[in-house]
Amino acid sequence: xxxxRKEIEKIDTYKHGKSIKELQRELGISEVLKLASNENPLGxxxxxxxxxxxxxxELHLYPEVASYELVRKLSQVTGFPTEQxxxxxxxTELIEMLALTYLDPKSEMxxxxxxxxxxxxxxxxxGAKNVLVPLKDYRYDMxxxxxxxxxxxxxxxxxxxxxxxxxxxxxxxxxxxxDKVSDEVIVVMDEAYFDFVDDDEYxxxxxxxxxxxxxxxxxxxxxxxxxxxxxxxxxxAPKGIIEQLYKVKKxxxxxxxxxxxxxxxxxxxxxxxxxVELTHQEKEFLYQEYERLGLKHVPTQTNFIILDxxxxxxxxxxxxxxxxxxxxxxxMAGAWGAPHMMRISIGEHNQNVTLIRTLEGIL
Numbered sequence: 001x002x003x004x005r006k007e008i009e010k011i012d013t014y015k016h017g018k019s020i021k022e023l024q025r026e027l028g029i030s031e032v033l034k035l036a037s038n039e040n041p042l043g044x045x046x047x048x049x050x051x052x053x054x055x056x057x058e059l060h061l062y063p064e065v066a067s068y069e070l071v072r073k074l075s076q077v078t079g080f081p082t083e084q085x086x087x088x089x090x091x092t093e094l095i096e097m098l099a100l101t102y103l104d105p106k107s108e109m110x111x112x113x114x115x116x117x118x119x120x121x122x123x124x125x126x127g128a129k130n131v132l133v134p135l136k137d138y139r140y141d142m143x144x145x146x147x148x149x150x151x152x153x154x155x156x157x158x159x160x161x162x163x164x165x166x167x168x169x170x171x172x173x174x175x176x177x178x179d180k181v182s183d184e185v186i187v188v189m190d191e192a193y194f195d196f197v198d199d200d201e202y203x204x205x206x207x208x209x210x211x212x213x214x215x216x217x218x219x220x221x222x223x224x225x226x227x228x229x230x231x232x233x234x235x236x237a238p239k240g241i242i243e244q245l246y247k248v249k250k251x252x253x254x255x256x257x258x259x260x261x262x263x264x265x266x267x268x269x270x271x272x273x274x275x276v277e278l279t280h281q282e283k284e285f286l287y288q289e290y291e292r293l294g295l296k297h298v299p300t301q302t303n304f305i306i307l308d309x310x311x312x313x314x315x316x317x318x319x320x321x322x323x324x325x326x327x328x329x330x331x332m333a334g335a336w337g338a339p340h341m342m343r344i345s346i347g348e349h350n351q352n353v354t355l356i357r358t359l360e361g362i363l
Contacts, residue, residue, distance in 0.1 A: 008125065012335040019034070020032045029326050035328060035347055036343075037345065039228050041351060042274060042278065043226050045225045047267055048225060055257050059256060059257060062252050063252050063254060063255055063258075065251055066086075067254050067259050070254070070263050071086075071087060071234075073262075073263045074087075074266070078206065080206070081239075084239055085242065086235050087234045087235075087254045088233045088253060089253050092118050094218055094245075096125075098216065099128070099155070100248045102155055103127075107152050108153045109128055109156075109157065110145060111132060112141070112145075119159075120335070129152070138167050138306070139168070140158060140159075140162060140167075142174065142176065146177050149180070155188060157190065160203075161191075163193070164332055164336065164338070165298055166193075166300030166304060166306055168201075170203065174208075178213065184214070186214055187214065187215045187216070189218065190218045191218060193301070193303065195224040195275075196280075205217035214238065215237065218233065220233040224275060230255070230258040230261055231258060278348065282348070282349060285349070286305055286346065289356045290305070295309075296310070303346050306344075316339070318359075330342065330343040
């Protein structure tokens, strides 16, 4: 059958959260509540939906190779020139492009030990070394990370807010870290959940890029605009980095429908406002209920909340019992490296009430 590269043999296959249809097939049930993948409970932006339907008759045509109109729209929204923007099939593809462009077997990638696992998978794929620094109080330990930066460090991945803990690093911490790190190191700020942040100390990567820092900002349409199924993300970075990323970008990587839908979504400020307000309102409800049930939770700056069960078996058992009741949560065992944790998305109020009632019954 052929032998894969040794780097590929080292990779743990990414295990997605169980889908609604999977659970329905397995258990023969019709009512399933999915709170595992941080999807927008309001669905897709109405303007985005209309744009998607409008372009149906053009789907026989290839998309714009460089997402020309979408990049122009992103330029207008962010204030960055088009030469500093590139799109991908979700932020995940852009992570892979960064690894492909800058990592090799002699280099290192630095990140936290419990964070988005695609940083590690993409690094391993390139034969580079993963340097993982333990979280401190569920947050990136920027002081510890600065101490292990070496001459071999090529990329630092920082999920801000962090997936799966929902925590952020603050501006002072980032400033002190950047002061200690060579400008040759590319600092990638993954801001997939930035729209949900309500902490005044949150540092926007875009401000640092404007000031000339060697930084990449990753963002996505999956969470805020309810477009997870269409796979659209983008990166903003110095022009030189974007030029290199274009060399490894697949042609037609963002579909015609995805581009049209994303352009329309950027104009739907009302939908974005409602999505953020719902998340902020419902996380307060869930905080109170988790506390009442004696479930340790981590305050979040995202649209999900992590539960720390302290014990891997307890977390796994609770996850399995929820599945039996038709509720899909996301255990953080396996490649995530946090078997004692379980991540649960924030849904609409009726969904959250169902979740709490189900947890109450199980506990």
